Amino acid sequence: MKVHYALARSYLAYVFKRTKAPLPCLFNIDPSSACNLRCVFCPQSDPPGTMTFGLMKYELFERVVAEIERSTICAGLALFLTGEPIMNKDLPRMIAMAEEPRVITRIVLTAAAPCA
């Protein structure tokens, strides 16, 4: 309900030209571009040297969430993109921190099981 209210408010403000076009409501943040699996359909299984792998530092995550909070009225965070998010040991801290801002209405996480 909170999401629908925020989206409706954003849409009406845009239609009545009180704001610029709203920012996206869903942000992908990649806590880890590394993975310990190599599913065949995933870029993780591309030949060595074609991807760089790393873990996002908590301080950078904090800055990104603060920027989102300043820039939009409602946002969902998808905490995955190219790797396995649970490889980042700061993930529980990141989720706990991202739950605090009023604008973050939904946090989505994915963790894959190995393909057979």
Ligand code: SF4
């Ligand atoms: S578990 Fe996910 S990130 Fe890892 S190789 Fe498979 S699809 Fe890619």
